[in-house]
Amino acid sequence: xxxxxxxxxxxxxxxxxxxxxxxxxxxxxxxxxxxxxxxxxxxxxxxxxxxxxxxxxxxxxxxxxxxxxxxxxxxxxxxxxxxxxxxxxxxxxxxxxxxxxxxxxxxxxxxxxxxxxxxxxxxxxxxxxxxxxxxxxxxxxxxxxxxxxxxxxxxxxxxxxxxxxxxxxxxxxxxxxxxxxxxxxxxxxxxxxxxxxxxxxxxxxxxxxxxxxxxxxxxxxxxxxxxxxxxxxxxxxxxxxxxxxxxxxxxxxxxxxxxxxxxxxxxxxxxxxxxxxxxxxxxxxxxxxxxxxxxxxxxxxxxxxxxxxxxxxxxxxxxxxxxxxxxxxxxxxxxxxxxxxxxxxxxxxxxxxxxxxxxxxxxxxxxxxxxxxxxxxxxxxxxxxxxxxxxxxxxxxxxxxxxxxxxxxxxxxxxxxxxxxxxxxxxxxxxxxxxxxxxxxxxxxxxxxxxxxxxxxxxxxxxxxxxxxxxxxxxxxxxxxxxxxxxxxxxxxxxxxxxxxxxxxxxxxxxxxxxxxxxxxxxxxxxxxxxxxxxxxxxxxxxxxxxxxxxxxxxxxxxxxxxxxxxxxxxxxxxxxxxxxxxxxxxxxxxxxxxxxxxxxxxxx
Amino acid sequence: xxxxxxxxxxxxxxxxxxxxxxxxxxxxxxxxxxxxxxxxxxxxxxxxxxxxxxxxxxxxxxxxxxxxxxxxxxxxxxxxxxxxxxxxxxxxxxxxxxxxxxxxxxxxxxxxxxxxxxxxxxxxxxxxxxxxxxxxxxxxxxxxxxxxxxxxxxxxxxxxxxxxxxxxxxxxxxxxxxxxxxxxxxxxxx
Ligand code: SF4
Ligand code: SF4
Numbered sequence: 001x002x003x004x005x006x007x008x009x010x011x012x013x014x015x016x017x018x019x020x021x022x023x024x025x026x027x028x029x030x031x032x033x034x035x036x037x038x039x040x041x042x043x044x045x046x047x048x049x050x051x052x053x054x055x056x057x058x059x060x061x062x063x064x065x066x067x068x069x070x071x072x073x074x075x076x077x078x079x080x081x082x083x084x085x086x087x088x089x090x091x092x093x094x095x096x097x098x099x100x101x102x103x104x105x106x107x108x109x110x111x112x113x114x115x116x117x118x119x120x121x122x123x124x125x126x127x128x129x130x131x132x133x134x135x136x137x138x139x140x141x142x143x144x145x146x147x148x149x150x151x152x153x154x155x156x157x158x159x160x161x162x163x164x165x166x167x168x169x170x171x172x173x174x175x176x177x178x179x180x181x182x183x184x185x186x187x188x189x190x191x192x193x194x195x196x197x198x199x200x201x202x203x204x205x206x207x208x209x210x211x212x213x214x215x216x217x218x219x220x221x222x223x224x225x226x227x228x229x230x231x232x233x234x235x236x237x238x239x240x241x242x243x244x245x246x247x248x249x250x251x252x253x254x255x256x257x258x259x260x261x262x263x264x265x266x267x268x269x270x271x272x273x274x275x276x277x278x279x280x281x282x283x284x285x286x287x288x289x290x291x292x293x294x295x296x297x298x299x300x301x302x303x304x305x306x307x308x309x310x311x312x313x314x315x316x317x318x319x320x321x322x323x324x325x326x327x328x329x330x331x332x333x334x335x336x337x338x339x340x341x342x343x344x345x346x347x348x349x350x351x352x353x354x355x356x357x358x359x360x361x362x363x364x365x366x367x368x369x370x371x372x373x374x375x376x377x378x379x380x381x382x383x384x385x386x387x388x389x390x391x392x393x394x395x396x397x398x399x400x401x402x403x404x405x406x407x408x409x410x411x412x413x414x415x416x417x418x419x420x421x422x423x424x425x426x427x428x429x430x431x432x433x434x435x436x437x438x439x440x441x442x443x444x445x446x447x448x449x450x451x452x453x454x455x456x457x458x459x460x461x462x463x464x465x466x467x468x469x470x471x472x473x474x475x476x477x478x479x480x481x482x483x484x485x486x487x488x489x490x491x492x493x494x495x496x497x498x499x500x501x502x503x504x505x506x507x508x509x510x511x512x513x514x515x516x517x518x519x520x521x522x523x524x525x526x527x528x529x530x531x532x533x534x535x536x537x538x539x540x541x542x543x544x545x546x547x548x549x550x551x552x553x554x555x556x557x558x559x560x561x562x563x564x565x566x567x568x569x570x571x572x573x574x575x576x577x578x579x580x581x582x583x584x585x586x587x588x589x590x591x592x593x594x595x596x597x598x599x600x601x602x603x604x605x
Numbered sequence: 606x607x608x609x610x611x612x613x614x615x616x617x618x619x620x621x622x623x624x625x626x627x628x629x630x631x632x633x634x635x636x637x638x639x640x641x642x643x644x645x646x647x648x649x650x651x652x653x654x655x656x657x658x659x660x661x662x663x664x665x666x667x668x669x670x671x672x673x674x675x676x677x678x679x680x681x682x683x684x685x686x687x688x689x690x691x692x693x694x695x696x697x698x699x700x701x702x703x704x705x706x707x708x709x710x711x712x713x714x715x716x717x718x719x720x721x722x723x724x725x726x727x728x729x730x731x732x733x734x735x736x737x738x739x740x741x742x743x744x745x746x747x748x749x750x751x752x753x754x755x756x757x758x759x760x761x762x763x764x765x766x767x768x769x770x771x772x773x774x775x776x777x778x779x780x781x782x783x784x785x786x787x788x789x790x791x792x793x794x795x
Contacts, residue, residue, distance in 0.1 A: 009629075009636045011646075034649035119649025142667070175669035176632055176644040250668030327672045345674035347692035350685075353619050355655030385653060463650070569654055585722060585731040 007178040012168055015143035015179050016082075016110060017042030019150025024185045025080050025108075027055040027072035029065040031435065032464035033084030034119040035173035036112035040082055041465070044476040053189045056476050058467050061401070061435040062087035066094045066109070070163075073107035074200060075191040078154060082110035085126045090401065090436070092129065095163075099133040100210040101199055102161040102217075106154035109135075113169045115296040115324040121383075121400060123322065125298035130165045131274045134214050136221050137165040139273050139295075141249040143177040149271070152226055159224075160217050169296055171247040171324075218275050227272035229280050236266040240337065241284065244294040245270040245301060248325050252294055255331040261338050270295075276304040285310065292318070292337045296325050312337065357388045359570035360588025362532035363456050365503035367394035368566055368596065369530075370425050370454060373513035377423035380407040382437075384429040385463045385534075386456050391567050395427070402436025404428045408451040409444050416450075423517050424451040430486065431461040431469045438493065441525070445494035448524040452516045455527065457486060458534040466537045490527050497526035504532055506595035535588055547589020548604065552580050555601035566596045611664030612757055613671045615693045618682030618703075620652035623735035627680070628659035630739065633766040634758040635663045645669035658690060663757055678751060680742050682734055687716070699751045701742040703734060717745055719791050725784075733784035739763065740788025748792055760789045 010018065016039050020028055028047070030040035040058065047054045055072070059065035062083045072079035083091065088111040095109070111126035130137035138153055140146035146168050153164040198206050221227075229243075232253065242265055244252045249269045256262055266288070270276065273295065284291055285307045293302045293313035299321075302313040312318040319325070319333060328344050335342040357364045367389045370379065381387060381395040382404040389395040397407055408426035415421045428437050433455050444451065461467040468474040473483035490498055497519045501512045509530070516526035538544050552571075558578045562571050570587035571580050580601075593602045614631070618624045625646050635642045643662040651657055660671045676693040679686070684704035694700065696713040705720040721737040743763060746756035764782060771778035 007636060007639075009632050009642060118647070118651070142669075171645060171669055174646045174648050176629070176642065176646070177669070178636055178642050247668065251670065253667040254672075327668060327670050331672065344672075345692060347673050347690070348688055350689035352656035352689055353654065353685075355620060355650050355653040358621070358653060387650075388653060463653075585725060585734075 007180050009176050010143050010147075010179040011038060011042075011176045012143040012146050012172040012174060013038035014042040015147040015177070016150060016166070016168065017046070018179070018181055019147040020080050020108070021047055021050065022147075022182045022184050023151050023154050024078050024187050026053065026077045026187050026189045027069055027079040028082070029057050029059050029069045029080075030082040031059055031062045031065050031087055032461050032467045033087045033112075034464055035114055035170040036082050036084045036087070036110065037464040037467065038173070039110060040476060041467070048477040050184065051187045053187060058476050060470055062091040063094060066091035066098075070094060070098050070107060073103045073105040073163075075193040076105045077189065077191060078106040080108040080110060082112070084120065085111055085113045085124050086121055086400065087111070088126055088129055095129065095133050098163050099135045100207055100214055101202065102210075102214075103157055103163055104161070104194065106157040107163045108150065108153045108157065109163055109165045111165060111167055112173050113167060113297065115169055118170055121398075123297045125296070125300060126165065126167045127273050127300045128298050130167070131300060134218055135163050135165055136160075136218075136227070136272055137167050137274050138227065138271055139167050139246040140172055141245075141247055141269065142172060143175060144179050146172055147179060147182075152271075156221070156224065156227065160221055162217060162221070167246070169247055219278075221272075222275040222278045224272070224277075228277060229271065230269045232267045232269055233262050233265075236263050238264050238266055239288055240290040240292070241266040241268065241288040242292045242294065242334065242337070243268045243270060243284065243301060245273050246296055248294040248296055248330060251325070251327040251330045252334065255327060255334050259331065259335055259338065259340060259342060261334065261340070265334070265338055270301055273300045274304070276301055281305060290337070292333065294319060294325060294330060294333065354391065355388060356391055356567060356569055357385060358536060358588070359568050359586045360535045360590035360592075361385070362458055362503050362530065362534070363389065364392065364566065364568060365506060365509070365532075365590075365592045366427070366454060366456055366530040367392045368592075369503060369506065369510040369513050370394055370427070371565065372510045374423040374425050374452070374517045377425045377517075378408075378411050380404045380411065380424070380426045382428045382432045383463075384432055384456075384461075386427055386429055389427065392565065401432055402428070402440055404432075405437050405440035405444055405453060408453070409440070409447060409449040412449045412451055413447075421450070423520070425513075425517070426451060426453045427456055428453065429462070430455060430457040430459065430471060431467075433486070434470050434484070438489065441490070441493045441495070441527075444525045450520045450523070451525055452513065452520045453525065453527045454513065455486065455490075455529045457529050457531045458537070459531075460534050460537045462534040462537060466534065466540060486529060490529070495525055495527045497523070498529070499527075500529040500531055502532050503530045504590060504592055506592055535590070547587075548591035548594075549589060550582055550587065550591060550593060550602055551605040552582060553601045553603050555599045556580050556597070557599065557601075559599070561598055562593060562596050562602070566593060568593060609664055610757070611662070611666070613663075613676045614661045614678045614680065615658065615671060615676045615690055616661060616680045616682075617656065617658040617686040617690050618735070620654045620657050622657070622682045623732065624657045624659055624682060627735045627739045628661055630763050630766050630770070631661055631758070633770070634762040637762065637765065638757065640757060641665060643669045656686075656689065678742075680738055682721070682738055701738060701745060703738055717741070719788065721788065724787055724791065728783060728787050730780055730784060733780065736781055736784035737788035737791075740785040741791055744789035744792040760785060
């Protein structure tokens with residue numbers, strides 16, 4: 001047994017991972033997504049050294065990750081699955097059903113939300129998904145509490161045989177705090193699946209029974225002592241109270257103190273926003289004239305407070321419904337609620353820098369080639385670093401994981417009776433292709449969709465920090481796995497045109513995409529695999545290729561072609577845009593720009 | 606009893622410059638001194654060359670974010686950050702900025718400049734702007750630039766952290782220590 005240690009600096013995600021390990025989680029699965037990615041990576045970092053029986057894996061997508069971990073808990077083990085909030089959409093099918101069937105071993109679903117949003121398509125609130133599925137959800141305010149809540153969640157799950165959701169937000173996941181590691185409880189890996197088809201494979205008739213039981217369970221969970229709300233300042237007296245959950249609680253603590261209202265404004269932290277404790281609801285409504293509710297992002301707690309006349313929150317527009325609840329917003333809301341005045345300086349609304357593909361990123365070279373090969377095409381794309389092809393005007397749509405291919409099909413069907421049909425080029429990353437692209441490609445083959453699919457195969461899941469894909473044959477803990485071959489998979493979907501090229505070979509690659517476009521116009525779906533490893537991933541592995549030194553000669557007349565069409569941050573406009581120069585601090589030496597300048601002004605140094 | 610001093614520092618730059626790395630070093634230095642720490646970081650899309658900002662809070666705090674008008678200091682790895690994030694500074698705060706300009710006072714903020722890009726070129730280590738700026742900030746604090754309290758840690762404390770963190774990466778450890786030192790030695794004496 002590992003003993004508790006002294007304080008260490010832990011990121012919220014590391015604290016959650018530590019919580020899983022301390023609490024005997026023997027199976028952890030995930031699909032990467034900001035802000036949740038570091039959870040599984042941290043479990044892998046320590047878990048495997050402790051006990052080789054622990055199963056730790058990146059799954060091909062969130063649904064698969066969920067189902068694997070769920071089966072583990074059906075076999076009686078403590079398991080966990082982690083993902084970002086939109087990943088939970090992908091896993092929502094098993095989630096809804098698992099809530100009915102319940103669990104045998106403890107099962108924790110970690111779904112990280114991203115109010116803001118900072119790195120997501122939506123600001124959706126996973127607690128709403130918990131409510132829809134009818135499972136309890138815990139909402140931590142800090143890395144420290146997130147770790148504590150893992151332990152509470154397992155006990156809750158095992159007491160009521162229910163999946164339990166832990167819902168951290170970006171500000172919990174990606175903050176660091178001094179946290180004391182606790183004692184690690186030894187793993188009990190004794191799988192013991194008790195067959196019970198009327199439950200584990202229930203028909204609709206039995207599902208009705210399960211639903212009845214679930215409702216009854218929820219009523220008891222709403223009375224569960226271990227997840228009771230915490231009255232933060234029990235000495236405070238007043239007719240107005242504040243209720244919060246998640247990181248809004250942390251801001252509220254600081255703001256109430258700064259406003260010197262600690263003794264005047266009773267303040268409660270809800271740890272379990274759903275189901276909200278019945279006695280707490282009664283207490284609030286019996287005791288206070290006015291209640292201000294501060295939570296991210298949807299009015300989950302607020303919705304469960306029946307007497308609307310006394311509640312101030314998102315539903316009546318007192319608290320903003322969109323965006324993060326920042327400390328300054330919370331301070332202003334509290335001051336107004338308590339009737340005190342305060343001065344809050346505001347930040348300048350400076351735009352900041354837009355993100356861009358790294359200097360030397362192979363995606364940039366691919367986009368450049370695509371635009372040369374199909375200049376007036378419709379470009380559907382997907383979720384990953386390559387979403388930033390936006391800056392190059394080589395990305396017209398981004399919907400959700402895998403949609404590049406199905407949307408390309410949709411555009412084809414929309415235009416197919418027109419006399420002039422646009423070329424359609426879809427781009428998707430390797431990891432995203434495996435995640436949700438394959439079924440869409442099967443559909444495109446089946447319908448003979450005339451499109452080009454460029455799979456941007458950089459051999460990693462780059463955006464989220466270089467997690468392996470099924471093609472890399474590496475596990476989360478670094479062991480060798482069976483490689484899934486992308487070419488075979490594409491052919492297996494029924495694709496007849498398949499070429500593989502290196503986008504760094506600018507002219508050769510443009511020719512390849514042109515051939516694919518020509519094929520797609522007359523025959524059907526054509527696939528090009530653009531294969532070149534992510535340079536960040538290469539650097540991480542210490543495998544950076546020798547740089548090609550480039551320079552801009554006197555032939556540059558400042559036309560700006562390279563900035564507009566290529567946008568490498570290594571090329572900068574100088575002398576008021578009269579000239580372009582190479583920024584040696586930024587350039588990665590990929591050499592692709594050598595073929596980009598129409599004047600031939602970019603040369604080897 | 607006097608309340609323990611607190612520090613709130615904003616660190617900003619663009620993705621790829623290593624904002625997170627120096628935030629981490631400052632946080633670890635606080636841990637080594639037994640001080641409570643909170644940081645908040647930018648991850649994801651913005652790390653690809655977009656604006657990246659870290660909040661660092663040392664002392665008795667409950668939350669990871671700094672409110673506008675409350676930061677003691679700002680370390681800006683890009684000069685433009687002063688316009689963008691200067692609003693976090695309290696009156697009388699300080700900013701250490703990567704840029705070429707003389708020491709100045711803007712409003713109530715003292716601005717300390719160092720052309721760290723140039724320095725990075727000089728030591729032939731293009732990725733070291735972050736550590737040069739950190740060394741510069743820590744040494745400026747030592748010289749009393751940021752008021753009596755200075756900062757809670759010295760260049761020496763951060764060296765200790767680097768030595769632990771990069772224990773197995775000899776080459777990086779050496780170059781990091783060199784960059785930190787180069788920055789520290791750039792503080793004008795007088
Ligand atoms: S991390 Fe890799 S894939 Fe992402 S932009 Fe940079 S080089 Fe391209
Ligand atoms: S060689 Fe050219 S394209 Fe490649 S990183 Fe340097 S400036 Fe950018």
